[in-house]
Amino acid sequence: MLLNQKYEIFPNEEQKEILDRWLQYCRQTYNSALLDKQRKYRKSKESYHRKDMQTQLKMDKKKYPFLKEVPSQPLQEVFLRLEKAFDGFFRKEKNYPKQKKYKDYTSMTLPQFGFNAKGNRMAMSFSDNGKLYNTKLGEIDLLLHRPLEGTIIFWFSVSKIYPALTGSNTPTSKLEWITKRRRWGITARKS
Template identity: 55%
Template sequence: MKLNYRFEIYPTEEQQHTLERWISICRQQYNSALLDKQRYYKQNKKDLTRYELQNQQKLDKKIYHFLKEVPSQPLQEVFARLEKAYKKFFKKDAGYPKMKSFKEYRSITLTQFGMFKYKKKDGSLGTSRRMCSLTKGGKLLISKLGAIDIKWYRK
């Protein structure tokens, strides 16, 4: 059974600036990937897969250091979003994917939530946080961003 958590966040000014930067970088990646797919298809008559785009992104991170500001999960979800847009287009459920403006790309997806336990080399148990988790104080803790106040709408 899958659960969706819905909540409203109340970030500090600095956190809000960081989130807006992440969204902007993800939007740029979406538009860039869309252009890459179009160019590749015109030249090779083959499609670039999501995984080929992710491999290219690894190389891009070495050149474009601003990509390292954003955690890897939201950047990878950009390609999933683009793949979904193409699938909808080919099923005739939607129009051809287009470039996104600031107004059209206003969210990111954080896929890994919670904590997990693992066995250390010495045999003891350790815990590790994933991309997102909840603090004991009920705040949302996001990697590279910190703890954010939240208000739950549905659990």
């Protein structure tokens, strides 16, 4: 049985900006891979596989250095999502995959947690004081309302239904308003 447990995290403003930027890079990668897949099929009637997308990502990282800011795992998971979307479409369970807008792409996955056999940190782990730790984000406060058990896969997600309690009723821009309303959380999957 697969069980997901959700925990709220409390990133500081700088961490929120970084997480939001990572989400947008993942969204842009998803949209780019979808367009590449469509173009290749139209041009040669050939499929554009996940391996091809990962090869393209390597070239894109050389061309666009900002992609190096994001850990490689969330970017690789983008291709898995796209593959699952097409699998669902071909099984006639879902609609044809479409471009993701800012409001539609609200999560990213970091599947490796803890320490490897050599004792090195993986993408996410706990610091000595019990906070969530990532080398690029630093320590993030976490509300652990129940113990973590089983295989831990961190899935950062954003909830846009959380009400914004700010001093002003008129936001200066739509983007800022949406960012103020974001509430970050993680999901730990227990198998």
